[in-house]
Amino acid sequence: MTSAEPTLSGRYPAGSAAFPHRDLIGLAGLAPWEILFLLDEAEQWVDLNRQPQKRVDRLAGLTIINAFFENSTRTLLSFEIAGKRLGADVINMAVAQSSVKKGETLIDTAMTLNAMHADAMVIRHQSSGAVRLIAEKVDCPVLNAGDGQHEHPTQGLLDALTIRKYMQGKGAQGDFGGLTVTICGDILHSRVARSNIHCLTTLGADVRVCAPPALMPAQIEAMKVTPFHNFDAALKGADVVMMLRLQQERMSGQFIPSPREYRHLYGLTMERLALADVDALVMHPGPMNRGIEIDSNVADLAGRSAITTQVEMGVAIRMACLDVLTRKSRGVEGWA
The missing domain is CATH 3.40.50.1370 (Aspartate/ornithine carbamoyltransferase)
Structure with a gap:
């Protein structure tokens, strides 16, 4: 254990060291404190979501693209609610009507999405590894909403x-x-x-x-x-x-x-x-x-x-992940 690795009693390091990853593609390989950090971050949103006023402006001015190449009404709705409750502009990409159905490659789609300068992307795809491929081609954080038999x-x-x-x-x-x-x-x-x-x-x-x-x-x-x-x-x-x-x-x-x-x-x-x-x-x-x-x-x-x-916990967790992954681009102290 190095000095940067806290014990569970110490919970996690300060600032971006608590979760130093740009993307969330999977949970394999994450440290215990990185997972605990995301769980703890979600607690504030659990409380907020139980209040009459559920919207904050944490992500005001940011654009989040939900690109679901595989259908999932429940997960898409949860991510959409999460983004909107944080104050972001949320765009749901209708893949069934997109150029992907016309033969556009996944890489071409990634390049197209990247050119739109989204601040975060949520990707769901039927093929394992597809989300990581997109993440490698874009400049913003990518959150995996399920890829094949890989992870969710x-x-x-x-x-x-x-x-x-x-x-x-x-x-x-x-x-x-x-x-x-x-x-x-x-x-x-x-x-x-x-x-x-x-x-x-x-x-x-x-x-x-x-x-x-x-x-x-x-x-x-x-x-x-x-x-x-x-x-x-x-x-x-x-x-x-x-x-x-x-x-x-x-x-x-x-x-x-x-x-x-x-x-x-x-x-x-x-x-x-x-x-x-x-x-x-x-x-x-x-x-x-x-x-x-x-x-x-x-x-x-x-x-x-x-x-x-x-x-209910799904909305809070997705709010926490969107918040954490966009902190660097928002210039949050300790996340530069």
């Missing part, structure tokens, strides 16, 4: 903030050390799972992953998680149960025999939830397949389900 960093951050808020509500300090988190579903294709694994293991949580054999990545143990194929075993003593969406297009052929069989083996029911800790938190990034990976009475379980809280 703000989802990992908002889930961590949701967990911390829940633990604090129980009277705990909100530390992640000693927490057992079970993530169940399509681990193989899930960028949400990947970002959560990077985030939670970095913060010290014990992460279990559970999936049918065909949906479990090879050598997943290298990500410092414990793999399970038996959901009941993976649930025993878990403090947090995070279910992943099983995509309809993957419900036949080599992955699973049928939705009915999947629910029988991997669906979160009230009976299964009883195997976890007595007040285990239930999470799902949405949209949900009710009655397949999660039953409605579990998804709507008062005091235990944090699914709507995840949506």
Whole structure:
């Protein structure tokens, strides 16, 4: 550990050393204090978003482009609200009507966006690595809103903030050390799972992953998680149960025999939830397949389900990320 690396008790260094990155492409490789810094920065926006007056002028005069090459109403809306509540001008790029559909290359699109002198870009793309490619071609900060099977960093951050808020509500300090988190579903294709694994293991949580054999990545143990194929075993003593969406297009052929069989083996029911800790938190990034990976009475379980809280924390996390990534361009003291 060098002098620039604080212990967790010291939280993080001052100024830009707390988060020295221009972009947020993924959570892999981030230091614990860098993640904690973003979580702490989001707290002020959680409070603001619960007030009648939700708008500030922190990013007044800045232009943010949300370029979503892959559809996601929930994530796009969350980023749009985040930017507007910070006072920025937010432009949503309609990719379906763009030159990309006419054969323009991704690099050409990046060059075009760069010529518009945006102050930050939020990119979502169906191909892993596409967001990093764009980030290398533009002059402003780039925030990854999901790229292929790679990462979805703000989802990992908002889930961590949701967990911390829940633990604090129980009277705990909100530390992640000693927490057992079970993530169940399509681990193989899930960028949400990947970002959560990077985030939670970095913060010290014990992460279990559970999936049918065909949906479990090879050598997943290298990500410092414990793999399970038996959901009941993976649930025993878990403090947090995070279910992943099983995509309809993957419900036949080599992955699973049928939705009915999947629910029988991997669906979160009230009976299964009883195997976890007595007040285990239930999470799902949405949209949900009710009655397949999660039953409605579990998804709507008062005091235990944090699914709507995840949506709320998402706006706050995205506000924090947009604020932090634009501090250098705004000349914020300590961020030059």
